[in-house]
Amino acid sequence: xxxxxxxxxxxxxxxxxxxxxxxxxxxxxxxxxxxxxxxxxxxxxxxxxxxxxxxxxxxxxxxxxxxxxxxxxxxxxxxxxxxxxxxxxxxxxxxxxxxxxxxxxxxxxxxxxxxxxxxxxxxxxxxxxxxxxxxxxxxxxxxxxxxxxxxxxxxxxxxxxxxxxxxxxxxxxxxxxxxxxxxxxxxxxxxxxxxxxxxxxxxxxxxxxxxxxxxxxxxxxxxxxxxxxxxxxxxxxxxxxxxxxxxxxxxxxxxxxxxxxxxxxxxxxxxxxxxxxx
Amino acid sequence: xxxxxxxxxxxxxxxxxxxxxxxxxxxxxxxxxxxxxxxxxxxxxxxxxxxxxxxxxxxxxxxxxxxxxxxxxxxxxxxxxxxxxxxxxxxxxxx
Numbered sequence: 001x002x003x004x005x006x007x008x009x010x011x012x013x014x015x016x017x018x019x020x021x022x023x024x025x026x027x028x029x030x031x032x033x034x035x036x037x038x039x040x041x042x043x044x045x046x047x048x049x050x051x052x053x054x055x056x057x058x059x060x061x062x063x064x065x066x067x068x069x070x071x072x073x074x075x076x077x078x079x080x081x082x083x084x085x086x087x088x089x090x091x092x093x094x095x096x097x098x099x100x101x102x103x104x105x106x107x108x109x110x111x112x113x114x115x116x117x118x119x120x121x122x123x124x125x126x127x128x129x130x131x132x133x134x135x136x137x138x139x140x141x142x143x144x145x146x147x148x149x150x151x152x153x154x155x156x157x158x159x160x161x162x163x164x165x166x167x168x169x170x171x172x173x174x175x176x177x178x179x180x181x182x183x184x185x186x187x188x189x190x191x192x193x194x195x196x197x198x199x200x201x202x203x204x205x206x207x208x209x210x211x212x213x214x215x216x217x218x219x220x221x222x223x224x225x226x227x228x229x230x231x232x233x234x235x236x237x238x239x240x241x242x243x244x245x246x247x248x249x250x251x252x253x254x255x256x257x258x259x260x261x262x263x264x265x266x267x268x269x270x271x272x273x274x275x276x277x278x
Numbered sequence: 279x280x281x282x283x284x285x286x287x288x289x290x291x292x293x294x295x296x297x298x299x300x301x302x303x304x305x306x307x308x309x310x311x312x313x314x315x316x317x318x319x320x321x322x323x324x325x326x327x328x329x330x331x332x333x334x335x336x337x338x339x340x341x342x343x344x345x346x347x348x349x350x351x352x353x354x355x356x357x358x359x360x361x362x363x364x365x366x367x368x369x370x371x372x373x
Contacts, residue, residue, distance in 0.1 A: 013361075026356065033357055
């Protein structure tokens with residue numbers, strides 16, 4: 001009855017994307033496309049109308065996300081995606097603002113904005129696509145590059161201690177903290193739908209393969225090898241103490257902890273001056 | 279890959295859905311995610327190449343009836359080049 005694959009011209013999710021821009025610019029084996037795909041799938045399943053979603057992104061490979069989604073979207077200056085999003089979320093509280101950005105953009109260039117938006121509990125959903133390096137500029141070491149990992153600027157191995165992003169987000173007051181990888185698309189989709197319907201500052205770290213910037217200098221080969229790595233090493237532990245969730249790539253068998261770590265209720269930032277203006 | 283630790287008590291009466299694979303070959307960049315992580319190992323690389331020069335996924339010979347519409351290939355595809363639709367009628371064989 002059914003034969004092989006049927007060749008078609010469009011995808012069911014194309015209505016949520018600017019399909020005329022596809023295929024996107026990202027490398028083969030990169031996980032950012034999967035995150036964007038899961039995000040638009042979660043938009044469709046969230047129960048929130050498409051025109052109530054806003055996507056803000058910064059600079060870098062993952063900053064391209066805003067250009068591909070068919071919701072109101074802003075591609076902002078480097079590291080300033082959260083300030084732009086803060087303005088939207090504070091003045092138009094009926095909108096659901098999602099920031100999609102990379103580890104360098106969010107936690108190095110925009111690190112200060114990140115911690116203070118979380119401290120104020122601004123109503124933002126922040127997706128940090130962590131590929132362990134600055135991919136777009138050619139693979140330099142960033143704030144999440146693991147100890148001893150090779151990169152363009154650390155030819156003898158990185159000697160700086162990296163950020164543990166879920167621990168950081170919890171410490172500065174996020175109401176929801178999760179970490180998944182591009183391999184865990186189902187769990188990520190569920191986490192996105194749950195987080196879209198929550199108040200406060202919600203943070204999801206998504207570990208993504210970067211075969212060009214991170215895989216090649218570290219002998220990981222291609223994107224699929226990095227995904228196999230996640231399959232082998234990831235341990236789901238929702239209740240783990242976040243001090244233990246550092247990612248150590250020096251030991252081949254040390255676990256990478258993933259899960260929905262923090263889920264608490266905190267009211268969103270709503271300054272009185274804005275309430276008077278409405 | 280399929281490690282079953284226990285069998286549901288209503289396993290005999292459950293109908294496993296059947297899916298049909300659809301592809302958009304010219305979007306594919308040959309990352310291999312869908313082929314590698316298909317739980318039923320339904321997919322393989324084509325002999326032919328698309329207009330960017332990549333081999334794209336096709337359904338493996340003899341596996342045409344095996345897709346269970348789990349949507350994993352759909353969600354994990356970074357290029358939105360593959361998806362499945364549920365077939366209403368017959369359940370999957372040998373699932």
